Amino acid sequence: MTPDQSLSSYDYHLPPERIAQTPVTPRDRSRLLVLDSPTSFQHQRFYQLVDWLQPNDLLVMNNTKVIPARLHGRKTTGAPVEVLLLEEKSAHIWLALVKPGKRFTLGSEVVFTAPNDLSQTLKATVTDRDPETGGRFLEFQLPANQSLWSVLDEFGEIPFPPYVTDSEAAPDQYQTIYADTPGAVAAPTAGLHFTPDLFEQLDQKGINTTFVTLHVGVGTFRPVEVEDITAHDMHYEWIDVPAETIEKIRETKAKGGRVIAVGTTVVRSLEGMAAASRGELQPFRGRTNLFIYPGYQWQVVDGLITNFHLPKSSLLMLVSALISRERLLAVYQEAIAQEYRFYSFGDAMLILPEAKYFSSQGL
Structure with missing residues (x-):
């Protein structure tokens, strides 16, 4: 068993005061840690996202809506x-x-x-x-x-995560502004940072958007309980990758654009679709239990917007598959030192395609 396959290798200490209890207002004033190369990063604000994306890039978002569960x-x-x-x-x-x-x-x-x-x-x-x-x-x-x-x-009431224990957030602050398909019990939190003004700026720059649906359920948060993570069984979750989204992905890749997933649920949807279609880009509605960890061969996703995740979680392993476990944990230590806000109501990271490959030269 290699370190990348060991559950204990995905542990880190987070001071309790770094767990965000209430989101910032406006949404796009949250902080954004940009990984722009294998060795560098930039401290930004989320509204500056438009500066890091290129015309013909495609943002893929999860339009699920949290129910009063x-x-x-x-x-x-x-x-x-x-x-x-x-x-x-x-x-x-x-x-x-x-x-x-x-x-x-x-x-x-x-x-x-x-x-x-x-x-x-x-x-x-x-x-x-x-x-x-x-x-x-x-x-x-x-x-x-x-x-x-x-x-x-x-x-019912909108369920905040269990680590949100002293929040002043209103229920609608735990919904993305584009949520329109009810069924989730937790929000796709990477999308919480978007505002109408930011969408307008993205559109003006020629950055496209499209949607998938994954109703966030127990599978996303179920703890990994085996030391050998390759023995972990992911819970099935239902996904919908419609024909319109497939067409936009094809057009993006044909023009040399980049497919940027907004959140780990979008990653699971797109890569789950590819797994079910044997690497092809095809519309897909069905269930996936795809478990992504280091060594995974990426099929669709080029870059990722994501929040900061819990220690030893499958989400941490998924992001590690994109930039390596060593670099991700080093970046997390930088975020803690710079007092970033963690978890659902916290700040975000942008992992650009240029940062996908790990270098031992530093962060």
């Missing part, structure tokens, strides 16, 4: 419980992460109350356990012609 309720015994909806499995039945798990025994009933109208209630029954996620299948008691989607806004 966190519900608070009580068992019929009165004990408080919480669920995080993950995925609709069939009519009225959802897979959910639950806590405390011991209270969600098979057959038990949970009653949820609408936060803004205590007279409204919603009941669900635990029908099964999911061994893959450790979650539960909940069957919600609704009229046959009504789905849970129609009442989610009344009973």
Whole structure:
């Protein structure tokens, strides 16, 4: 097992005060660490992104929208419980992460109350356990012609990540401004930095945009728990890479432009599409469990915009596959020293294609 295959090689210490609790305003005033060569980097602001991209470049974004997936309720015994909806499995039945798990025994009933109208209630029954996620299948008691989607806004709340414990952020600050396809339980956070003004500047420079959909779920955040990371099984996630996006990628590459993924979910969508199509550029709708770590052979993506990720996470491994684990960890130490803000509400990195290859000469 090489160091790149060892889980402990992806660890780093992050001072707790570096975990961003509230995003900056305006969104594009966040900081941007630009890796512009194998050995150099630049400290910028996100609104300066336009200066680092070229005409005919293509930004690919994830248009998923975070749903009000966190519900608070009580068992019929009165004990408080919480669920995080993950995925609709069939009519009225959802897979959910639950806590405390011991209270969600098979057959038990949970009653949820609408936060803004205590007279409204919603009941669900635990029908099964999911061994893959450790979650539960909940069957919600609704009229046959009504789905849970129609009442989610009344009973649920937008779920902030567990490390965001003292935030002043409004729920819409945890949505990209282009989110339009509901289904995620977490935001594709690299896209949170974009503003209408920045999009206008990108358009004026001839930088194109297009979209994929990956509903961010448990697979993105599931911890890697085996020391040999090659033995880690990624959870499947559903992706949609439409024909329009494929055509734009083809046009970009034909003109010598660069495909820049906005976030790791876009990387997984585009590279997952390529894996499913055996390296071809083809529209794809389906599931992927692609796990990207150093040694991966890139098929579509040239560059990446991404936030700073948790130690020992599959996301850290994915970015390491682009610029090497050694360089990424060195860059993270620089970001910590310069007091960058980490994780979902934090600052961003831009990895340009020229920085994809590692050099031992420094950052």
